[in-house]
Amino acid sequence: MHASWTQKYRPRHLSEVAGNKDSILTLREWLTSWSGSPPKKKGALLYGPAGTGKTVTAEAASRDLGFDLVEMNASDKRSTALVERVVGTAVEQGSLTADKRLILLDEVDGIDPSTDRGAVEAMASAIERTRWPVVLTANDPWDPRLSALRSVCLMIQFKRLGLRDSIPYLKRICLSENIEIEEKALRFIVERNEGDMRSILNDLETLSAGTRTLAYDDVTWLGHRDRKESIFEVLGSIFNAKTCMWAKKAAGLANVDQEMLFEWLYENAPTQIEDPRDRARALEALAKADLFMARIRRTQDWGLLSYAIDLMTAGVAMSREHAKTGWVKMRFPERLKLKAKARRQKALKIAIGRKIASKCHTSTNNAIKYYLPYVKQMLEEESETA
Ligand SMILES: Nc1ncnc2c1ncn2[C@@H]1O[C@H](COP(=O)(O)OP(=O)(O)O)[C@@H](O)[C@H]1O
Ligand SMILES: [Mg+2]
Structure with a gap:
């Protein structure tokens, strides 16, 4: 199996992450500040829409600055215990080991409050005591459930990637994939996905399967992401x-x-x-x-x-x-038209049959079977003589 483009082109270093340069710099400075005494805020919460590079940035920063990355998905039920353990071990062993750790709690807004009651508070308290930098990510940090975390974290916003940042980045990828793409087509894909780099790359990979060139007309049929396309x-x-x-x-x-x-x-x-x-x-x-x-x-x-x-x-x-x-x-579809027409006729027949049945003391079925043909005949003759 070949790797998808999002894996293949996953930035490994901060210099490879597209856009959000200020946020990346803030994170970098905050992490470097740990080399002295720990900063006031011991957590950093990277927040913003999906596919803007939050996870990738945390991972690349850890690699670039020589941290050992301890990564966990925050919605994993074991993560609270794990944080506690990692933080705990760190406090005890911190002075003995030379390693530098960075703890990444990915997608903290995925914590399910009904099953993980107290998880957020436990994490917040662990962050206050940690000896290692804790980086968190979330799409929506203003969720009231996350307030405990917000107060112990440096808030770093990741914005949707605009055309200025994404186009040059995507052009390089197309170049290395040997795909010739019209700039207008590229812009369309970026705008359609509202700067979500993960979706952009997925679209681009799908579209370029089996072709070497992509023109504007080759991509517009995708339409806008949220809009359902007309059947035509x-x-x-x-x-x-x-x-x-x-x-x-x-x-x-x-x-x-x-x-x-x-x-x-x-x-x-x-x-x-x-x-x-x-x-x-x-x-x-x-x-x-x-x-x-x-x-x-x-x-x-x-x-x-x-x-x-x-x-x-x-x-x-x-x-x-x-x-x-x-x-x-x-x-x-003609068949659907016919079916619909047949349904309407049947409903009309039944309605007429019922009326006849109530006057002639018979069942609706019999009315339709024995009376209706005569009524039909009479009406047809009437319209002929009229
Ligand atoms: N700023 C970016 N620069 C380059 N690639 C990106 C960027 N953001 C996202 N990607 C691509 O999307 C994928 C998912 O990124 P990720 O960091 O998990 O996004 P997020 O955590 O913000 O949802 C990455 O593997 C990468 O291919
Ligand atoms: Mg992520």
């Missing part, structure tokens, strides 16, 4: 996807469920896919997807869903070997 855009993305991943990702953005998506694909595949051989392959993939969905309906074995989805997205996309020449309008 999603269908277009599936029919025109160049890789399996694109096709699957597009389906994830759809604002309809998989059965509806299937109907849309089924309706439009014959017109969207021009070449008869391609069309046959696409319909074959859809037929197989339909088999899986039928089995899911029958057995409720939802584990099969991923096969159905792969077939109707990647299967359809990969059936395209011949380029399309023009744009063809998407159509609303």
Whole structure:
């Protein structure tokens, strides 16, 4: 398995972390100040949105300044005990050992107050007594539950990465991945992810799978992250996807469920896919997807869903070997229209049947079966003579 880009390009040194230079400097100075007598605030709380480099910065700082990193996720139930132990050992052994430790409590806002009652207070008290710097991270530090921690920590804010910091950083990555990307496309990806570097890298990796060049038009179909895409855009993305991943990702953005998506694909595949051989392959993939969905309906074995989805997205996309020449309008699924029409007619029949039944002392079913045909005939003749 190859490493994802977020792992591959995970900054190892502070100089490699993009943006937030002032915050990084503050952390660096605070850590250096530990070489004398410990500073007043013995914790540093790095806070800000996800994917801005809080964890990475703490790790890189520890490496750059020669600390031994003791890292734990704060939401781990054992972490309170661990902090206590690490801090405790440190106090006892501090003067005997030459090592410098840095304790990283990652994601303190993930502590579950219902199961970890007192965890925050225990951590705050450990921080007051610690002999080693304790770095904490959180997305939302203003959570009232974290007030005990705030008062023992130096607060260091991490801001969303702007274009100025992220574009040069991403350009270097694209260069080393040998990908040519239009600057406008890069800007679109950064803005779409609101400066969340983790998501940006994930998007970029997905988009560049199987291609060496990315133009603005190759990335815009992603749309804005929080916005669900209209079904037309999603269908277009599936029919025109160049890789399996694109096709699957597009389906994830759809604002309809998989059965509806299937109907849309089924309706439009014959017109969207021009070449008869391609069309046959696409319909074959859809037929197989339909088999899986039928089995899911029958057995409720939802584990099969991923096969159905792969077939109707990647299967359809990969059936395209011949380029399309023009744009063809998407159509609303005819089957759904018919089904809806049939439902409406049935409801109307029942309503009429009930009225007849109450006047003619018979059941609704019988009224529909024996009376309604005559009523229908009479009304039709009436309109003819009128
Ligand atoms: N400022 C940054 N510079 C470079 N890469 C970053 C930055 N922020 C996040 N990343 C990328 O995102 C991934 C997650 O970063 P992380 O430090 O865990 O974010 P946070 O802790 O703020 O949620 C990293 O592996 C890295 O690839
Ligand atoms: Mg983190």
